[in-house]
Amino acid sequence: QVQLVQSGAEVKKPGASVKVSCQASGYTFTNYYMHWVRQAPGQGLEWMGIINPSGGSTSYTQKFQGRVTMTRDTSTSTVYLELSSLRSEDTAVYYCVSRLAATEWYFDYWGQGTLVTVSS
């Protein structure tokens, strides 16, 4: 069965960077795009961007341009989200999400979420 398993919770200081991983299993990793969505405490869902695990191409929402990097490792079927220059407003649960289709990206597969806390 399809599984997206994320790395554990992180605590970071303002100005630092964080790298969250998401390991996929149960399907051909390079066939389907992966997205990242975040949710601040008590807040709604925010789409951050997308990575093509096959070629590594990415697209980020403008809000995060310059601070976010999405990468992948095809040997371990893992995608990574790195967010730099962290501030308190980046405290959130970060989810990797996917749909096993080439287009029409609504999300039927979600990782369990990774809580990133930014605090001095």
Next chain:
Amino acid sequence: DIQMTQSPSSLSASVGDRVTITCRASQGISSYLAWYQQKPGKVPKLLIYAASTLQSGVPSRFSGSGSGTDFTLTISSLQPEDVATYYCQKYNSAPHTFGQGTKLEIK
């Protein structure tokens, strides 16, 4: 970017009530709209896609309608297990924006 606005932000209803949540897009998105349910402390769950197609395994009391800019999620007979926050999401093009959510409680 297209904005997604849900109403109401919160809602309290009785078991057995018919409940309707609205999602409005600032520009037309055809039927590229999904609905999610997020129970407290849980990962969001896909309920409906293509505005009105029920995801496999979702109870038939949930339904969706609309196209263009105006969409609705309806629960025909509210059950206690439906307590959750509901989100709409557009997926016609990036960014795949979510609505701000509607928190549903039992009266």
